[in-house]
Amino acid sequence: LEVIGAVEPRVAAAIRAELADQRAALKLIASENYASPAVLLAMGNWLSDKYAEGTIARRFYAGCANVDTLETIAAEHARTVFGAAHAYVQPHSGIDANLVAFWAVLADRVETPALERAQARHVNDLTDEDWAALRRELGEQRLLGMSLDAGGHLTHGFRPNISGKMFDQRSYGVDPATGLIDYAMVRDIAREFRPLILLAGYSAYPRLINFATMREIADEVGAVLMVDMAHFAGLVAGKVLVGDHDPVPHAHIVSTTTHKTLRGPRGGMVLCQPELAEQVDRGCPMVLGGPLPHVIAAKAVALAEAGTPAFRDYARQVVDNAAALADGLLRRSVALVTGGTSNHLALIDVSIYGLTGRQAEAALLDAGIVTNRNAIPRDPNGAWYTSGIRVGTPALTTRGLGTGEMDQVADLIHTVLTHTQPTAGSKARYTLDAALAAKLSQSAADLLAPFP
Numbered sequence: 125l126e127v128i129g130a131v132e133p134r135v136a137a138a139i140r141a142e143l144a145d146q147r148a149a150l151k152l153i154a155s156e157n158y159a160s161p162a163v164l165l166a167m168g169n170w171l172s173d174k175y176a177e178g179t180i181a182r183r184f185y186a187g188c189a190n191v192d193t194l195e196t197i198a199a200e201h202a203r204t205v206f207g208a209a210h211a212y213v214q215p216h217s218g219i220d221a222n223l224v225a226f227w228a229v230l231a232d233r234v235e236t237p238a239l240e241r242a243q244a245r246h247v248n249d250l251t252d253e254d255w256a257a258l259r260r261e262l263g264e265q266r267l268l269g270m271s272l273d274a275g276g277h278l279t280h281g282f283r284p285n286i287s288g289k290m291f292d293q294r295s296y297g298v299d300p301a302t303g304l305i306d307y308a309m310v311r312d313i314a315r316e317f318r319p320l321i322l323l324a325g326y327s328a329y330p331r332l333i334n335f336a337t338m339r340e341i342a343d344e345v346g347a348v349l350m351v352d353m354a355h356f357a358g359l360v361a362g363k364v365l366v367g368d369h370d371p372v373p374h375a376h377i378v379s380t381t382t383h384k385t386l387r388g389p390r391g392g393m394v395l396c397q398p399e400l401a402e403q404v405d406r407g408c409p410m411v412l413g414g415p416l417p418h419v420i421a422a423k424a425v426a427l428a429e430a431g432t433p434a435f436r437d438y439a440r441q442v443v444d445n446a447a448a449l450a451d452g453l454l455r456r457s458v459a460l461v462t463g464g465t466s467n468h469l470a471l472i473d474v475s476i477y478g479l480t481g482r483q484a485e486a487a488l489l490d491a492g493i494v495t496n497r498n499a500i501p502r503d504p505n506g507a508w509y510t511s512g513i514r515v516g517t518p519a520l521t522t523r524g525l526g527t528g529e530m531d532q533v534a535d536l537i538h539t540v541l542t543h544t545q546p547t548a549g550s551k552a553r554y555t556l557d558a559a560l561a562a563k564l565s566q567s568a569a570d571l572l573a574p575f576p
């Protein structure tokens with residue numbers, strides 16, 4: 125920070141403040157974690173200066189021997205940790221990983237002259253006419269994913285996202301009574317819609333998915349099964365999700381982020397069956413530009429960590445902690461979508477307190493608890509204000525908090541929700557007594573103090 129501060133003190137100050145914030149507050153955002161010092165240091169170095177477009181041993185630049193080494197190590201670890209036939213570790217983020225996966229499936233499964241023409245050239249050389257032909261050909265392809273309000277991700281065909289524009293898109297929701305995926309309904313929609321890609325995975329679904337059943341449905345309608353395991357990759361690596369709940373043996377292609385439960389650097393990755401490997405490796409230049417060698421190095425470190433017995437203990441504890449947090453909330457009559465959790469996250473329905481998710485999120489932050497608002501199934505408040513709060517345990521578990529502390533976390537959340545008043549006529553404004561908020565923040569800090 126001294127070196128950075130000598131150049132731009134405000135940047136050093138903001139980094140220092142971020143560390144202080146992340147230390148002081150209860151981090152319950154289900155998609156966040158604390159990467160290890162080894163992961164962070166692998167990112168902050170000279171690898172950042174290197175261009176290495178292409179794939180291992182087939183680069184468009186000279187001098188890529190070290191990047192080849194790192195990418196080989198990262199891909200080896202990924203294949204071992206997940207038991208995958210092929211791993212592509214270049215995507216810069218989860219959204220990039222999904223785009224790489226979509227394009228790989230399109231290129232493999234769809235015969236389109238426009239796509240072939242496009243792939244033969246660099247993306248910058250494509251003319252307006254080429255793009256129009258591509259849109260005509262590819263817009264006819266169908267994607268079936270989980271709807272946003274049921275817990276799916278915006279890259280799973282949500283209209284404002286490119287995935288909703290690239291594909292003729294349809295979505296499946298959850299059973300209105302239970303909040304659970306209704307596989308019979310998924311099957312019915314798939315039979316009628318006949319998608320090219322059946323996409324499973326979520327950002328805010330608090331239960332497990334049966335990927336064997338999803339594969340059966342995909343096979344029945346001739347679809348490719350793609351799983352976006354961004355949220356639960358750490359639970360797969362840590363062998364908490366096995367058998368029908370492990371996507372890797374069932375899916376044709378699996379995308380993920382590397383920074384959530386997996387506890388690596390911000391980034392993405394694609395795993396696939398051998399027949400899709402060649403197309404997946406064309407992620408650069410079809411979707412990606414130069415890889416981020418420093419992030420690939422950090423992915424290699426994080427994946428090495430994910431293969432250890434300690435990481436298995438961690439993954440198990442994440443799920444135990446989530447169950448304890450959900451129990452603590454339910455005992456205090458806090459409403460949870462699906463009535464609990466089977467993974468690393470729970471979804472609180474805050475509407476019974478007359479609050480929107482936005483109000484609850486802000487009030488919780490005042491009390492030193494960092495969460496995010498989230499739509500619940502058939503949410504009357506939409507995706508901006510929402511009626512839900514998503515809570516997850518990956519970050520607190522990394523700090524060493526256990527099931528005993530989770531009950532105290534539940535108590536703090538319950539106190540905030542029951543003492544926050546919505547402002548009449550507003551979906552954003554609220555009041556929470558400042559002295560109470562300060563007292564709760566202090567309790568949160570005290571709870572965290574033994575876990576620096």
Ligand code: PLP
Binds near residue numbers: 155216220325326
């Ligand atoms: N897929 C899922 C299921 C996610 O939850 C997310 C992030 O929230 C993404 C993809 C996108 O990841 P990124 O933010 O790295 O683009």
